[in-house]
Amino acid sequence: MIKIDFHMHTVATPSDAHFEFSLDTLKKYVSSAELDAIAITNHNMFDLEQYKLIKEELDISVYPGIEIDIDNGHILLISDGTNLTDFSVKCKTVTQNNPTETDYINVDTLREIFPILSQYILIPHYDKHPPVPQETIDKLAEHITAGEVQSPKKFMYCKKDGAKLVPVYFSDSRMTTKLRSMPVRQTYLNCGSAGFSSLKNALSDKNKVALSSDETGSLFEVFEDGQKLISGLNVVLGERSSGKSFTLDRISNEFENIRYIKQFSLIERDGKDDERRFNKLLSDKHSLVTREYLGELQSVVNDLVDVDVDVDERSVGDYVESLLKYAKESERHDTFSKAKLFSEEKYSISSQKGLQDLIASTENLIENIEFRGIIEKHVTIDSLKKLIMELMIDYSSRDLDRLKKIWVNELASDVKQKLRTRTASTIVEDVDLYNIALNKSKVRRFESVVEDARKNNVIQRKNIQGFEVVAKAKPFESAGALKKTSKTNKAFSDAFSRYEEPYHFLQELKQIDGIEEADYYKYFVEIEYKILNKDGYEVSGGERSEFNLLQEIKDAQKYDMLLIDEPESSFDNLFLKSEVNQLIKDIAKTMPVVIVTHNSTVGASIKPDYLIYTKKQVSPNGVQYIVYSGFPSSKELTSTDGSSINTLDVTLGCLEAGEVAYNERRSGYENLKN
Amino acid sequence: MKILKIENNNGYFCCEEPPNWKEIDQIDKDTLMQLLDIFIEKDVVMDAFDETLIQNQAQQIIYKSVYEKFCALTENKNKFVDESERTYLSAIQKYQSSDGTSE
Numbered sequence: 001m002i003k004i005d006f007h008m009h010t011v012a013t014p015s016d017a018h019f020e021f022s023l024d025t026l027k028k029y030v031s032s033a034e035l036d037a038i039a040i041t042n043h044n045m046f047d048l049e050q051y052k053l054i055k056e057e058l059d060i061s062v063y064p065g066i067e068i069d070i071d072n073g074h075i076l077l078i079s080d081g082t083n084l085t086d087f088s089v090k091c092k093t094v095t096q097n098n099p100t101e102t103d104y105i106n107v108d109t110l111r112e113i114f115p116i117l118s119q120y121i122l123i124p125h126y127d128k129h130p131p132v133p134q135e136t137i138d139k140l141a142e143h144i145t146a147g148e149v150q151s152p153k154k155f156m157y158c159k160k161d162g163a164k165l166v167p168v169y170f171s172d173s174r175m176t177t178k179l180r181s182m183p184v185r186q187t188y189l190n191c192g193s194a195g196f197s198s199l200k201n202a203l204s205d206k207n208k209v210a211l212s213s214d215e216t217g218s219l220f221e222v223f224e225d226g227q228k229l230i231s232g233l234n235v236v237l238g239e240r241s242s243g244k245s246f247t248l249d250r251i252s253n254e255f256e257n258i259r260y261i262k263q264f265s266l267i268e269r270d271g272k273d274d275e276r277r278f279n280k281l282l283s284d285k286h287s288l289v290t291r292e293y294l295g296e297l298q299s300v301v302n303d304l305v306d307v308d309v310d311v312d313e314r315s316v317g318d319y320v321e322s323l324l325k326y327a328k329e330s331e332r333h334d335t336f337s338k339a340k341l342f343s344e345e346k347y348s349i350s351s352q353k354g355l356q357d358l359i360a361s362t363e364n365l366i367e368n369i370e371f372r373g374i375i376e377k378h379v380t381i382d383s384l385k386k387l388i389m390e391l392m393i394d395y396s397s398r399d400l401d402r403l404k405k406i407w408v409n410e411l412a413s414d415v416k417q418k419l420r421t422r423t424a425s426t427i428v429e430d431v432d433l434y435n436i437a438l439n440k441s442k443v444r445r446f447e448s449v450v451e452d453a454r455k456n457n458v459i460q461r462k463n464i465q466g467f468e469v470v471a472k473a474k475p476f477e478s479a480g481a482l483k484k485t486s487k488t489n490k491a492f493s494d495a496f497s498r499y500e501e502p503y504h505f506l507q508e509l510k511q512i513d514g515i516e517e518a519d520y521y522k523y524f525v526e527i528e529y530k531i532l533n534k535d536g537y538e539v540s541g542g543e544r545s546e547f548n549l550l551q552e553i554k555d556a557q558k559y560d561m562l563l564i565d566e567p568e569s570s571f572d573n574l575f576l577k578s579e580v581n582q583l584i585k586d587i588a589k590t591m592p593v594v595i596v597t598h599n600s601t602v603g604a605s606i607k608p609d610y611l612i613y614t615k616k617q618v619s620p621n622g623v624q625y626i627v628y629s630g631f632p633s634s635k636e637l638t639s640t641d642g643s644s645i646n647t648l649d650v651t652l653g654c655l656e657a658g659e660v661a662y663n664e665r666r667s668g669y670e671n672l673k674n
Numbered sequence: 675m676k677i678l679k680i681e682n683n684n685g686y687f688c689c690e691e692p693p694n695w696k697e698i699d700q701i702d703k704d705t706l707m708q709l710l711d712i713f714i715e716k717d718v719v720m721d722a723f724d725e726t727l728i729q730n731q732a733q734q735i736i737y738k739s740v741y742e743k744f745c746a747l748t749e750n751k752n753k754f755v756d757e758s759e760r761t762y763l764s765a766i767q768k769y770q771s772s773d774g775t776s777e
């Protein structure tokens with residue numbers, strides 16, 4: 001097997017944070033990772049002199065390459081190194097085209113710079129940030145066989161999926177003196193040599209790529225000493241203080257995008273506080289249900305917020321008052337106030353929304369293809385076309401009428417204004433009775449919407465892993481509950497006193513400074529979430545922790561690896577065996593999972609794919625943690641330095657308190673049975 | 675229901691049942707709001723304005739103005755009914771027939 005890393009940086013470019021290249025670090029990395037071939041791939045540039053130096057200093061294959069910004073993604077382009085001057089000139093053109101970190105080229109420019117792309121190995125960022133768009137990959141399809149991924153999980157996923165590119169996993173590391181630990185991200189190729197064409201050929205065959213040199217092809221390296229894990233279920237055993245959690249910490253430091261469930265992290269400590277936290281978590285998690293339920297109410301409140309019945313009443317009052325006064329003065333009217341236009345009513349201008357909606361609906365009927373058959377059973381498309389024509393003619397004539405009225409209103413208003421300046425008579429105020437009537441109707445309908453929305457109503461029941469999550473709409477019960485919803489210190493007592501009258505309640509909300517208008521709808525209905533256990537009762541503290549664990553494991557699918565430290569410290573065996581084990585087994589089919597345990601229910605019943613045993617060794621040089629690993633079926637577990645330990649001894653020792661205790665317990669159970 | 679009438683050279687309004695007719699110059703903002711409610715909820719009838727039938731000039735002015743306001747509303751009554759029935763319709767339908775079980 002040939003081990004390669006074709007993605008590393010040796011020059012700080014505008015796309016990198018500053019770093020100093022260290023040839024020593026590169027040499028150490030090549031030696032410790034036992035690499036057979038590397039490629040130097042700096043962002044949008046190729047440093048010929050540095051490349052020559054590196055090649056001279058290393059006794060493995062070193063290929064010249066470049067990581068190019070293309071269509072907002074990154075692609076590696078690696079040359080066989082036969083014509084370095086030509087490659088260097090081409091790379092300079094790339095540099096000129098990508099002067100800053102936000103620039104990128106497109107496929108056409110790439111082809112102009114590198115006219116014979118078949119000479120190179122092209123590896124786009126595939127399941128890795130920033131990815132090359134699929135459209136770009138399609139355009140370059142004849143030259144691309146492999147794609148770079150960002151985790152062992154994604155590597156396995158691509159490898160199994162026939163439609164995906166051949167996955168490769170590289171370090172993408174900066175070779176600097178500050179490199180904390182040597183990268184563990186490389187790809188093994190099953191090919192005869194590290195020659196360019198041999199590697200290129202292997203990169204086009206999924207059966208020839210692996211994350212380790214073992215026969216199963218499912219192991220991958222986690223530590224620089226060559227320690228491996230399986231891309232499945234790993235169980236870490238060991239006595240107390242033997243470095244199990246330390247090992248998990250190391251793994252979590254080594255990889256990105258890891259979900260790490262630490263020991264005791266899910267257990268409840270303070271009943272009330274934990275319950276509050278749990279309920280908050282639950283509502284955040286299911287906020288979509290809240291948003292969906294309150295969506296319509298939100299639009300209604302947003303619309304009604306501009307309606308002010310008091311202003312409407314005042315305008316009616318002003319109109320009546322001025323009309324009566326003007327009428328009383330009728331004897332004293334002068335030529336200006338006697339003019340008809342002086343007291344003329346304005347035309348009421350109304351929108352044509354109703355008709356517009358009707359036209360749109362008819363259009364929808366005419367254009368609908370999916371239900372054409374049903375529509376035509378009842379009404380012909382021809383008659384619909386006639387209908388839409390008539391509606392449109394009516395619309396345009398109404399629109400013309402509307403425009404005329406606007407014009408007349410403007411003119412009349414202009415004349416009125418001029419007459420007003422010349423007379424001492426009272427001016428009759430305008431009032432728009434249509435809108436006032438509509439607003440009254442709106443308020444009535446709004447109140448009925450709120451009444452219905454806040455009825456004690458179960459809006460969703462959802463079964464999650466044996467628990468039932470129930471979302472319920474109900475009225476707020478106190479000013480305090482409103483305050484909690486607002487997440488502020490504002491006083492809601494005045495508002496709450498009008499809570500039963502939705503319109504007045506809304507007016508009170510408007511008086512509270514510092515709460516967002518867009519959030520008013522949230523104060524009308526409370527959405528409460530409850531989790532019920534199998535028997536239909538509210539969950540206990542312990543059950544809440546169980547629910548949390550199951551949710552955490554389920555959510556881990558978003559991550560590239562799941563680490564769990566001693567789940568048995570927070571949960572009982574029955575729960576672990578019946579609920580947790582199967583879930584962990586299922587998730588381990590799609591990603592690497594590492595569990596630390598002492599517990600035989602977790603450790604043995606779960607049937608791990610790979611065993612890791614940690615042991616503390618105290619020597620004059622200090623404390624050392626030795627890690628042994630192997631398949632559960634193998635008689636021995638081995639460490640990376642070659643020493644080994646008996647698998648049965650380890651399993652019995654860690655999970656059953658040793659063979660003697662195990663036999664004693666077994667005979668005890670036998671006696672009870674008899 | 676009849677809300678405006680002309681009788682014995684006077685203009686009257688009425689916002690009660692059984693009818694209690696008052697002279698049009700007694701109208702105030704509260705009664706006008708009540709007339710508006712009646713207009714929304716019921717079919718209303720009004721005597722057409724005719725200045726020759728009302729003697730008092732002040733009543734003429736008031737009757738004419740109120741009558742014209744309600745005429746404009748009547749013209750748009752169908753539109754008003756359509757518009758107000760469509761108002762918040764999706765919200766009303768959603769919360770009236772909420773998926774959940776009422777408790």
